[in-house]
Amino acid sequence: MPQHKSCKKRLRQAEKANAMNRSVRSAIRSSLKVIRTAASKEEALKEMPNLFSMLDKAAAKSRAGFNANRAANYKAKAAKVVNALA
Numbered sequence: 001m002p003q004h005k006s007c008k009k010r011l012r013q014a015e016k017a018n019a020m021n022r023s024v025r026s027a028i029r030s031s032l033k034v035i036r037t038a039a040s041k042e043e044a045l046k047e048m049p050n051l052f053s054m055l056d057k058a059a060a061k062s063r064a065g066f067n068a069n070r071a072a073n074y075k076a077k078a079a080k081v082v083n084a085l086a
Contacts, residue, residue, distance in 0.1 A: 035081055036081055
């Protein structure tokens with residue numbers, strides 16, 4: 001356990017960030033799963049704006065380990081899956 005006041009604060013901040021990052025990462029993965037398991041292209045296209053929005057927000061705030069390049073890669077992979085659907 002931390003003894004210094006500043007170390008205690010950093011621990012609180014780290015726990016808070018960890019919870020937020022886990023939440024964001026989980027939401028992104030769930031959205032990606034919806035797209036990958038969609039039966040039709042229309043279902044996948046409905047979910048795409050939601051996924052793209054979450055990725056952009058995560059990249060803008062550097063949440064859950066997402067930077068601009070990683071978000072762009074996720075978007076490209078999602079688009080590739082949607083375009084492959086008939």
